[in-house]
Amino acid sequence: MIALMQYLVKYALLLPFTESHGVLISLSHFNFFLMVLATLCIAAGGYIINDIYDIDTDKINKPNRLIINKHISEKTATNLFVVFNIIGVGLGFYLSHGIGKPEFFAIFFMSSALLYMYSSYLKQIAVVGNIVVSLIVALSILLVGIFELIPATTEMNRAVQSTFLNIIRDYAVFAFMVNLIREMVKDIEDIDGDYKAGIQTLPILIGRERSNKLVLVLSLIPLFSIVYYVITYLFKLQLVVGYFLILVIAPLLYVSIKLISAKQKADYKHISLILKLVMLTGMLSLLLYNFILK
Numbered sequence: 001m002i003a004l005m006q007y008l009v010k011y012a013l014l015l016p017f018t019e020s021h022g023v024l025i026s027l028s029h030f031n032f033f034l035m036v037l038a039t040l041c042i043a044a045g046g047y048i049i050n051d052i053y054d055i056d057t058d059k060i061n062k063p064n065r066l067i068i069n070k071h072i073s074e075k076t077a078t079n080l081f082v083v084f085n086i087i088g089v090g091l092g093f094y095l096s097h098g099i100g101k102p103e104f105f106a107i108f109f110m111s112s113a114l115l116y117m118y119s120s121y122l123k124q125i126a127v128v129g130n131i132v133v134s135l136i137v138a139l140s141i142l143l144v145g146i147f148e149l150i151p152a153t154t155e156m157n158r159a160v161q162s163t164f165l166n167i168i169r170d171y172a173v174f175a176f177m178v179n180l181i182r183e184m185v186k187d188i189e190d191i192d193g194d195y196k197a198g199i200q201t202l203p204i205l206i207g208r209e210r211s212n213k214l215v216l217v218l219s220l221i222p223l224f225s226i227v228y229y230v231i232t233y234l235f236k237l238q239l240v241v242g243y244f245l246i247l248v249i250a251p252l253l254y255v256s257i258k259l260i261s262a263k264q265k266a267d268y269k270h271i272s273l274i275l276k277l278v279m280l281t282g283m284l285s286l287l288l289y290n291f292i293l294k
Contacts, residue, residue: 046115
């Protein structure tokens with residue numbers, strides 16, 4: 001999903017408009033691949049360290065999906081975590097210097113550090129862990145704009161570069177909102193295992209019902225935001241409006257309705273899956289920009 005999002009931003013949103021709109025990009029095809037690889041390595045490292053710290057809770061929450069101490073040892077997993085992070089941060093260092101922006105290296109280093117801090121400590125703090133993970137998901141999208149557009153920005157093309165950077169920012173905000181709701185839904189789904197592991201998630205602190213009501217309210221924010229976006233910017237484009245209505249707005253509305261009656265673990269698992277699909281269909285809408293920016 002991360003790789004797809006990043007490739008869509010470059011090849012569906014930026015590259016098609018280099019000639020028609022004068023968009024300038026900084027990374028070659030190979031260097032862009034290295035940036036995606038760096039992002040995936042850091043994300044993979046984050047997943048691994050999270051699974052290491054979640055061994056006990058996963059035995060309760062998802063016993064059929066255990067990997068560590070079932071398929072690979074904890075020592076092997078730890079070594080993989082170190083290797084993936086070295087590759088990811090190392091590639092980030094190389095790319096940042098290659099575009100003449102060495103300070104951008106901090107993005108990769110901080111993302112790696114935050115994912116470790118999330119797994120070891122931050123996810124035990126209600127909502128904070130959810131926000132951190134969602135910020136990193138959003139950053140993986142925004143990263144393309146940072147590396148592609150900012151180094152190539154001059155006084156002559158600042159307006160065009162800023163316009164496309166703002167579009168990327170909007171998609172990053174969308175990803176943040178949807179992922180935050182999904183993380184909170186997963187906390188409700190995993191309440192039993194988290195309680196036994198002593199993790200203070202929001203559902204444990206305020207209860208399942210109150211958490212459910214809060215998530216329901218939060219689910220309305222991306223729903224109304226997308227409706228506003230479509231009415232304001234896309235209303236005259238029937239194909240694009242139809243896409244958003246059927247594949248983004250309708251599923252978000254379904255999630256909000258489903259949250260009203262959600263009670264069982266299976267209900268929250270279903271809602272989590274729908275939110276993941278919304279993230280996918282939302283990002284695939286980048287393919288429509290050939291119609292939007294004629």
